[in-house]
Amino acid sequence: GQQVMQIPQYQHVQEGEDFTTYCNSSTTLSNIQWYKQRPGGHPVFLIQLVKSGEVKKQKRLTFQFGEAKKNSSLHITATQTTDVGTYFCAGPNDYKLSFGAGTTVTVRA
Amino acid sequence: GAVVSQHPSWVICKSGTSVKIECRSLDFQATTMFWYRQFPKQSLMLMATSNEGSKATYEQGVEKDKFLINHASLTLSTLTVTSAHPEDSSFYICSAAGTSGKREQFFGPGTRLTVL
Numbered sequence: 001g002q003q004v005m006q007i008p009q010y011q012h013v014q015e016g017e018d019f020t021t022y023c024n025s026s027t028t029l030s031n032i033q034w035y036k037q038r039p040g041g042h043p044v045f046l047i048q049l050v051k052s053g054e055v056k057k058q059k060r061l062t063f064q065f066g067e068a069k070k071n072s073s074l075h076i077t078a079t080q081t082t083d084v085g086t087y088f089c090a091g092p093n094d095y096k097l098s099f100g101a102g103t104t105v106t107v108r109a
Numbered sequence: 110g111a112v113v114s115q116h117p118s119w120v121i122c123k124s125g126t127s128v129k130i131e132c133r134s135l136d137f138q139a140t141t142m143f144w145y146r147q148f149p150k151q152s153l154m155l156m157a158t159s160n161e162g163s164k165a166t167y168e169q170g171v172e173k174d175k176f177l178i179n180h181a182s183l184t185l186s187t188l189t190v191t192s193a194h195p196e197d198s199s200f201y202i203c204s205a206a207g208t209s210g211k212r213e214q215f216f217g218p219g220t221r222l223t224v225l
Contacts, residue, residue, distance in 0.1 A: 031212070033213055035216075041218070041219075042202055042216040042217060042218050042219045043153065043202070043204075043214075043216045044216065045207075045213045045214065045215065045216075048213055088152065088153070092212055095141070095158065096143070096155060096158060097143075097155075097212075097214060099152050099153045100152065101151070101152045102152050104150070
């Protein structure tokens with residue numbers, strides 16, 4: 001079955017630095033979605049990418065969908081303490097979503 | 110828009126009792142809702158898909174007789190953990206499928222279940 005993998009599992013970042021988290025699917029995806037879960041909270045939908053090679057920005061967050069539509073990345077610039085949390089990518093699997101294991105981000109001031 | 114609520118937010122129960130968790134879409138109609146289970150520092154594990162007016166579709170390995178799902182209306186789905194045991198202690202989260210065509214999911218705040 002479809003598998004969605006994310007790396008790294010943990011990302012410890014100095015405040016102000018940039019980092020990237022990666023998502024890879026075992027199958028071609030019709031779209032890729034990204035969610036953020038703050039500590040103690042629930043996942044919140046961030047964005048969906050549909051087109052091959054698509055790039056979308058949300059302030060300091062840049063999301064990219066690979067040309068083959070099997071991988072995606074999330075790049076955060078100038079990391080802030082508000083970026084703390086776990087970022088999940090998810091790909092449609094029939095009527096469901098297959099979630100990656102998530103990248104948990106911690107920030108040191 | 111797209112607000113999903115869950116009740117209760119946390120519950121502590123004795124082993125052997127049953128616990129019902131409600132999931133409501135507050136400002137939209139959700140024909141499809143999903144129930145997930147999340148262990149600490151782990152990803153979301155889909156338990157079942159709840160469809161209004163029909164039987165839920167359970168994922169492999171999830172006992173349908175233990176985790177009863179009822180989706181009686183377009184805004185309410187319930188999950189009942191029957192004869193709960195300590196190993197059922199977990200964070201249970203529901204989500205509702207969006208209606209914009211994007212197929213994104215809107216998550217409830219979750220219910221933390223502790224079985225003593």
